[in-house]
Amino acid sequence: MTFQFNFIVEDHLGNELTPIGNRALTLDSSKESSISESQKGKQKEQNCSTEQFHLPQDHLLEHKSMKNAAPSQDTDSPLSAANSLSNLELHEKQPCLRVAKEHALPKDLKKVLENKVLETLPGLQHVNISVVKTMLLKDSFPGENIVSKSFSSHSDLITGVYEGGLKIWECTFDLLSYFTKDKVKFAGKKVLDLGCGSGLLGIIAFKRGAKEIHFQDYNSMVIDEVTLPNVVANSTLEDEENSINEPEVKRCRKSKVAQELYKCRFFSGEWSEFCKLVLSSDKLFVKYDLILTSETIYNPDYYNTLHQIFLRLLDRNGRVLLASKAHYFGVGGGVHLFQKFVEERDVFETRTLKIIDEGLKRFLIEITFKYPS
Numbered sequence: 001m002t003f004q005f006n007f008i009v010e011d012h013l014g015n016e017l018t019p020i021g022n023r024a025l026t027l028d029s030s031k032e033s034s035i036s037e038s039q040k041g042k043q044k045e046q047n048c049s050t051e052q053f054h055l056p057q058d059h060l061l062e063h064k065s066m067k068n069a070a071p072s073q074d075t076d077s078p079l080s081a082a083n084s085l086s087n088l089e090l091h092e093k094q095p096c097l098r099v100a101k102e103h104a105l106p107k108d109l110k111k112v113l114e115n116k117v118l119e120t121l122p123g124l125q126h127v128n129i130s131v132v133k134t135m136l137l138k139d140s141f142p143g144e145n146i147v148s149k150s151f152s153s154h155s156d157l158i159t160g161v162y163e164g165g166l167k168i169w170e171c172t173f174d175l176l177s178y179f180t181k182d183k184v185k186f187a188g189k190k191v192l193d194l195g196c197g198s199g200l201l202g203i204i205a206f207k208r209g210a211k212e213i214h215f216q217d218y219n220s221m222v223i224d225e226v227t228l229p230n231v232v233a234n235s236t237l238e239d240e241e242n243s244i245n246e247p248e249v250k251r252c253r254k255s256k257v258a259q260e261l262y263k264c265r266f267f268s269g270e271w272s273e274f275c276k277l278v279l280s281s282d283k284l285f286v287k288y289d290l291i292l293t294s295e296t297i298y299n300p301d302y303y304n305t306l307h308q309i310f311l312r313l314l315d316r317n318g319r320v321l322l323a324s325k326a327h328y329f330g331v332g333g334g335v336h337l338f339q340k341f342v343e344e345r346d347v348f349e350t351r352t353l354k355i356i357d358e359g360l361k362r363f364l365i366e367i368t369f370k371y372p373s
């Protein structure tokens with residue numbers, strides 16, 4: 001089977017991106033890398049290297065002020081040195097910086113599900129993504145043209161443009177089934193579904209009584225057209241609603257649903273920008289008890305930022321549940337490389353929870369602080 005991952009970093013993405021160059025590569029699963037020499041040369045020229053990527057001075061200052069805005073539990077811990085040093089390293093090798101933003105819940109929740117076709121999984125509903133894509137192609141969604149770009153490049157990943165959120169990836173199902181079998185506790189927890197795409201992991205946390213759930217995806221369009229509708233679809237108690245005729249009871253129930261939904265917050269944007277946003281938007285940012293993340297370690301260029309997210313946003317007694325394929329052919333990332341990366345930094349420890357050895361080998365990994373408080 002041939003996997004093709006085209007990496008195309010576009011240099012004209014409007015004001016949402018810091019320009020960084022352009023790269024394209026096509027790879028085959030039978031080879032680690034099939035980039036031709038000429039492509040390599042071109043890539044070298046066009047890649048977003050540390051030298052090419054000039055950070056404005058105030059960018060670094062922003063990180064400093066962010067630290068002031070959110071005094072965290074680690075200020076006097078052995079990690080603080082790593083933390084402050086990493087401020088300066090946050091964007092090293094970062095392919096691009098899509099500005100982060102928070103997406104407000106629309107007032108009219110019904111509108112979120114307009115033109116959507118719902119499908120059912122055990123205990124869950126989600127929008128049919130093909131229908132979403134077709135609608136978006138027809139309507140030429142303003143801003144992010146990711147559906148047509150993904151079609152024309154025959155790829156589910158376009159580095160720095162589209163990171164794959166318009167699809168439910170296999171490892172999401174592995175984590176979902178782990179949640180059922182191993183009874184992960186969500187009640188009262190603050191949860192982040194990092195790189196959420198469909199948001200099914202966070203939705204389970206929501207349904208199981210998490211105190212607060214944040215959903216993050218690279219692409220704004222994924223949040224608006226897939227994640228948000230999925231959360232709304234899973235929050236209305238359709239059967240009960242239809243069986244109630246009294247308008248007053250219906251109104252009460254609706255406002256209860258809306259109240260529940262305010263436990264959910266939605267963010268789009270590149271990880272370091274997201275990190276900056278959440279830390280600065282909540283003066284007393286409370287760290288996450290649980291970070292759920294599926295199929296987000298395919299690109300080694302993102303490892304530093306991902307590690308930073310865990311370091312800055314995870315509670316010292318919290319844990320990350322990460323699901324991943326063993327190896328992402330062509331892109332180069334995978335479980336062992338990521339575990340090695342994490343272990344070398346000596347802040348977290350990783351534990352393999354489960355290995356799924358059917359088809360492409362997959363792993364469920366738990367990441368916790370080496371020295372919890």
Ligand SMILES: C[S@@+](CC[C@H](N)C(=O)[O-])C[C@H]1O[C@@H](n2cnc3c(N)ncnc32)[C@H](O)[C@@H]1O
Binds near residue numbers: 171194219293294
């Ligand atoms: C392959 S998709 C997986 C989607 C979903 N978790 C699933 O399993 O179905 C990877 C996700 O990680 C997020 N992502 C990857 N790299 C990112 C980056 N550098 N900054 C922000 N988000 C990123 C994207 O939002 C994307 O939805």
